[in-house]
Amino acid sequence: MTDRLSLTTLANLPAQVARPAVDPREVGIGVVHLGIGAFHRAHQAVYTEDAMAAAGDTGWGIHAVTQRSPRVAEQLAPQDGLYGVLTKGLAAGGSPTADLRVIGAVRDVSFPGEQTGAVLARMADPGTHVATLTVTEKGYRRAGDHLDLDDAGVRADVQALADELRTGRESDAAAGSPIGMLARGLARRARRDATPMTVVTCDNIVQNGTMLAGLVSELLTASGADDVAAWVARHVTFPATMVDRIVPATTDDDRDDARSISGVTDAGLVVAEPFSQWVVEDAFAGPRPAWERAGATITSDVAPFEDAKLRILNGSHSYLAYRGAVLGYRTIAEAVGDPRLRDEVRALVDEDVIPTLTPPPGVDLTDYRDAVLGRFENPALGHTTIQVAMDGSQKLPVRLLGTARDRLAAGSVPHRVARAVAAWMVFVARTADGASGLALDDPLAEQLQSAAAGGGGLVDGLLGVAEVFPPSLAEDERFRSAVGQQVAELTHG
């Protein structure tokens, strides 16, 4: 039995393990993060730690919040919040590299089920200036472009806030949703010091800042907290962001690899590729970590970066995931290694995606495409097709359907996007077939499977799911027939 990573064992780690860039004991908390999954630990937490080190300002430690389970809190508590980031890459000759670094920026972790009060207090604390989020696409609990006020968790948060207003007493009832936690924290902040705050969503969603501001406002209005909504509109900003680093779910093999380097057990380990990028809109309500000192780009216009990333990288990722999973490829690296799939992805990007994009400053989009495909080839990451395929109902609109809409508006039939949508449909159909071994992990799984198996056929059935396909797209004959043709090719071709 090896020792566990902690502040005590940190000093004894071998020299090749990089220590936290700042002394965790000296770090104060300035950030609340909702949704401490793998990505936050390998991305924003790393930028934040590096920013503290570069600026000599240790006030930006993170109070992180798990969402659906206490697992990450339980993993990090015995480790004093420390965890490793194992960066897996390839050396020039193609041999695998693995660099281990310990991060100390996460100073507290709470599970809302039991510690909502502590999180709300942190959000109201005038020493907290920034909240960040990575709660996945489905975590925003949207119905179309709006907050799903029928969602049970959202309803519980609306009720808790309405009760506070009615009784004048603060409620620490367990938060039912990330938006509810955020809105209730902002309401408490508005009532106390009313210090401005910046809320940065780091999920892969189009115009993510504007989207989040809208959802928070809707929750406040539904609770009757119009005064808080007005305060938020004046004193809280929601910058748009583009986030990029491939961070697969950690496996036991990864934990073994890290243990063989460090000699200690790390239950909170995350694995990532060497590449990392963060573009944040320059729209801060108050103080913030000097993220640009850690390599982030702070800019007035995130949209070109965001569109290019979501449509080229994430669109291609989803394509490889659906096609690859159905063809029996376990990982994205295996799928992109199939010359046929690689050509199909290049055609998707060249023929349909790039014509819809404005290149970000200094970026050549075909170079970007090649760099992305090169990153997908990294065999050491083990990013599974089934993980990327998860939640297609939430991802398609972000990654593929915007491209389809823009191509149709320009008078072109997006055959390549139609093929990607068809690949998803065939994947959904295959998951209903017990023999395929594929499972559908999607918040709309039941609805999708019954639509796919309905009398109208796979294409009409799934195009009829309005939560995924807006009527303007679903009823476009050019798109319908292109998707139908591609489903036929993928099924019988």
Ligand SMILES: NC(=O)c1ccc[n+]([C@@H]2O[C@H](COP(=O)([O-])OP(=O)(O)OC[C@H]3O[C@@H](n4cnc5c(N)ncnc54)[C@H](O)[C@@H]3O)[C@@H](O)[C@H]2O)c1
């Ligand atoms: N992993 C990556 O490569 C990567 C890269 C860029 C962006 N992102 C963004 O980060 C998100 C999270 O990725 P991750 O790798 O950390 O995933 P993860 O599964 O490790 O963590 C997801 C987090 O979201 C929470 N969550 C999931 N479903 C929820 C729901 N319905 N309601 C509330 N909370 C919910 C989980 O509890 C967890 O805290 C992605 O969905 C994406 O938007 C990830």
Ligand SMILES: O=P(O)(O)OC[C@@H](O)[C@@H](O)[C@H](O)[C@H](O)CO
């Ligand atoms: O994390 P998800 O499930 O939203 O999407 C899976 C991947 O496409 C995604 O995480 C990419 O790895 C990431 O967006 C790269 O920056």
